[in-house]
Amino acid sequence: MQELDMSKCSQCIVRKFSALKTLDKSELIYMSACKTGQTIKKGSYIFNEGDHLKGVYCIKSGVCKLVKLSSNGRNQIVRFIKRGDLLGQRSIVSDDAVSLSAIAVEDMQVCFIPKADILAVFKQNSNFSSEIINDICYDLKLANHQIVRMAHKTVRSRFATILLELQEEFGVDKDKNLSLKLSREEYANLIGTATESMIRMFANFSKEGLIELKGKNVGILEKERLKQIAEE
Amino acid sequence: MQELDMSKCSQCIVRKFSALKTLDKSELIYMSACKTGQTIKKGSYIFNEGDHLKGVYCIKSGVCKLVKLSSNGRNQIVRFIKRGDLLGQRSIVSDDAVSLSAIAVEDMQVCFIPKADILAVFKQNSNFSSEIINDICYDLKLANHQIVRMAHKTVRSRFATILLELQEEFGVDKDKNLSLKLSREEYANLIGTATESMIRMFANFSKEGLIELKGKNVGILEKERLKQIAEE
DNA sequence: CCAATTTTATGACAAATATCATAAATTTTC
DNA sequence: GAAAATTTATGATATTTGTCATAAAATTGG
Numbered sequence: 010m011q012e013l014d015m016s017k018c019s020q021c022i023v024r025k026f027s028a029l030k031t032l033d034k035s036e037l038i039y040m041s042a043c044k045t046g047q048t049i050k051k052g053s054y055i056f057n058e059g060d061h062l063k064g065v066y067c068i069k070s071g072v073c074k075l076v077k078l079s080s081n082g083r084n085q086i087v088r089f090i091k092r093g094d095l096l097g098q099r100s101i102v103s104d105d106a107v108s109l110s111a112i113a114v115e116d117m118q119v120c121f122i123p124k125a126d127i128l129a130v131f132k133q134n135s136n137f138s139s140e141i142i143n144d145i146c147y148d149l150k151l152a153n154h155q156i157v158r159m160a161h162k163t164v165r166s167r168f169a170t171i172l173l174e175l176q177e178e179f180g181v182d183k184d185k186n187l188s189l190k191l192s193r194e195e196y197a198n199l200i201g202t203a204t205e206s207m208i209r210m211f212a213n214f215s216k217e218g219l220i221e222l223k224g225k226n227v228g229i230l231e232k233e234r235l236k237q238i239a240e241e
Numbered sequence: 242m243q244e245l246d247m248s249k250c251s252q253c254i255v256r257k258f259s260a261l262k263t264l265d266k267s268e269l270i271y272m273s274a275c276k277t278g279q280t281i282k283k284g285s286y287i288f289n290e291g292d293h294l295k296g297v298y299c300i301k302s303g304v305c306k307l308v309k310l311s312s313n314g315r316n317q318i319v320r321f322i323k324r325g326d327l328l329g330q331r332s333i334v335s336d337d338a339v340s341l342s343a344i345a346v347e348d349m350q351v352c353f354i355p356k357a358d359i360l361a362v363f364k365q366n367s368n369f370s371s372e373i374i375n376d377i378c379y380d381l382k383l384a385n386h387q388i389v390r391m392a393h394k395t396v397r398s399r400f401a402t403i404l405l406e407l408q409e410e411f412g413v414d415k416d417k418n419l420s421l422k423l424s425r426e427e428y429a430n431l432i433g434t435a436t437e438s439m440i441r442m443f444a445n446f447s448k449e450g451l452i453e454l455k456g457k458n459v460g461i462l463e464k465e466r467l468k469q470i471a472e473e
Numbered sequence: 474c475c476a477a478t479t480t481t482a483t484g485a486c487a488a489a490t491a492t493c494a495t496a497a498a499t500t501t502t503c
Numbered sequence: 504g505a506a507a508a509t510t511t512a513t514g515a516t517a518t519t520t521g522t523c524a525t526a527a528a529a530t531t532g533g
Contacts, residue, residue: 077385079393080472087385102371103378108385135364139334145377146335152384153309153319153340159391160433161311163489193511201392203491208511224499240312395519425481435521440481456529457480 017041018120023069026093028140036130043126047119049073055096055111055119062100062107064123068092071117072179072189075109076198086199088151089114089189091179098141100124101131114191162241164202168210169238171199172220176229186226249273250352255301258325260372268362275358279351281305287328287343287351294332294339296355300324303349304411304421307341308430318431320383321346321421323411330373332356333363346423394473396434400442401470403431404452408461418458 018024019037032040044067049055055073056062068090075087087109090096096111101124131138158167172187179189191199197207211227214220219235221228229235250256251269264272276299281287287305288294300322307319319341322328328343333356363370390399404419411421423431429439443459446452451467453460461467 077389079389081393081398083393085389085392087388099378099381102374105378105382108382132367142334142374142377145374145381146331146337149331149377149381149384150337150340152381152388155388156319156384156391157309157311157317159388160317161313161315165489166313204510205492205512206490209490209513212512397519424479436480437482437522438520441483441520444482 018044021069021120023067023093027067027095028098028137028144029067029095031134031136031140032130033134036134040122040126040130044120044122047121049113049117049119051113051116053113055113055117056107057110058108059106061104062097062124064121065098065101065127066096067120067122068094068096069118069120071113071115071119073111073113073117074195075111077109084198085201086195087155088148089178095141095144098144101127101141102145114189114195159201164200164206164210165213166238166241167200167202168196168207168214169219169235171196172214172227172229173232173235173239176232181228184223184226184228186223186228190225192225250276253301253352255299255325259299259327260330260369260376261299261327263366263368263372264362265366268366272354272358272362276352276354279353281345281349281351283345283348285345287345287349288339289342290340291338293336294329294356296353297330297333297359298328298343299352299354300326300328301350301352303345303347303351305343305345305349306427307343309341316430317433318427319387320380321410327373327376330376333359333373334377346421346427391433396432396438396442397445398470398473399432399434400428400439400446401451401467403428404446404459404461405464405467405471408464413460416455416458416460418455418460422457424457 017037018029018032018041019034024030024032024037029040046069049071055066058078070092072089072091073096074089076084077087078084090111096119097107099105100107131141158170162170175187175189175191179187182188193208193211194204196211197204200207202210211220211222215222219229219231219238221230249269250261250264250273251266256262256264256269261272278301281303287298290310302324304321304323305328306321308316309319310316322343328351329339331337332339363373390402394402407419407421407423411419414420425440425443426436428443429436432439434442443452443454447454451461451463451470453462
């Protein structure tokens with residue numbers, strides 16, 4: 010990670026997407042003074058399972074995955090964090106070690122805000138704290154939903170769900186391919202299956218005309234049909 | 242559900258187990274005045290997916306399961322709530338509909354505290370709000386862990402994990418059987434498998450001498466071996 | 474206490490998925 | 504730009520799990 014300035018929070022549009030939108034001018038000036046900018050290369054760790062976070066990251070650009078290692082050596086992508094999101098929110102309210110690793114999926118620009126500083130704002134600004142708590146509640150809701158999906162849906166159905174979610178969350182590029190480029194292995198870790206099984210699913214969906222494959226690029230062709238499969 | 246008094250919060254030992262332990266005398270008197278007691282019969286719903294909760298339940302006795310229905314008709318037990326726990330904590334900080342149903346697994350005695358009243362305490366007592374937020378964070382941590390378990394462990398391994406967790410969380414009765422009595426179907430919904438597969442797993446574990454079965458009673462015989470299987 | 478219902482059990486089979494092996498294609502590195 | 508490494512692809516096969524059918528056992532309700 011390389012240290013940078015990245016200038017003033019008050020002029021940073023990205024803050025508008027997170028709980029930071031509740032901060033007033035003086036709070037933003039305070040944040041600007043506390044934060045440090047960093048660039049993070051694709052593939053590198055922002056933090057690791059078991060680390061004690063010393064603050065929160067505000068994502069200016071790029072995407073990272075939150076990953077958890079299973080005792081049998083497999084790993085699971087629990088969710089993605091992208092531009093505008095805060096990474097490590099729970100560390101504001103909890104001193105526990107993080108239970109997930111954060112790994113950049115694309116090159117990233119982030120700002121780091123030390124825990125003490127963001128905690129001061131958390132205690133002082135109840136709109137801010139409400140937003141943070143709401144975010145955590147929402148994460149819990151999603152996580153519960155994901156438990157059910159993993160427990161009761163086939164790989165095929167989960168794949169359909171993930172494709173729709175990736176389109177929803179990250180959109181498509183100019184060629185109408187999913188903007189977020191993931192390897193087959195990453196898809197497998199997201200869906201919770203073996204890489205080979207994942208590759209076969211890609212081949213199946215492609216043969217069935219549900220998606221179009223051009224190398225790493227994935228284009229969704231039959232959204233409605235995918236929705237059906239996701240429900241099965 | 243039947244309405245009861247259940248007397249004073251300040252004399253209720255159960256409050257010591259939850260975030261309510263942070264309340265002072267005057268807050269407890271306030272709670273006592275707001276709350277209403279209820280008894281809930283085994284099998285009946287406390288609330289249903291999609292409901293908007295009007296408050297929080299404090300569990301005086303008994304156990305309920307939090308269940309989520311999958312779009313393909315199966316259902317998943319996400320967790321249990323027992324004596325001393327607060328049920329519906331998220332409704333304090335969020336106006337969203339609940340995403341889970343709560344169903345009594347045993348006869349229960351609960352106290353219901355209206356949202357407005359508990360929210361007043363939440364805003365006023367920062368120790369209380371910290372405890373609540375910490376609980377929600379902990380739930381999120383467990384949920385993430387469970388996603389990984391569901392995605393990457395076999396039914397056999399998950400069964401071993403659940404047996405150990407049930408012993409840990411609810412303990413054993415005088416005959417050293419697990420205190421919480423669940424049907425095979427409930428075990429299946431907990432582990433995320435078909436009831437028939439679950440029944441077979443019970444037979445397997447019994448044959449292997451890992452557990453002892455006497456009707457609905459389950460005695461754990463080989464804890465260490467179960468720990469190994471849980472890791473596989 | 475007996476009939477009805479529910480739960481547990483078991484067999485046979487089908488479907489889904491993992492694993493291992495190998496090879497082609499692609500990307501990276503020097 | 505060629506060698507090395509990684510990723511993607513595919514076949515063969517084993518394992519796990521689900522489904523359907525049926526029956527035994529246990530529980531419930533009158």
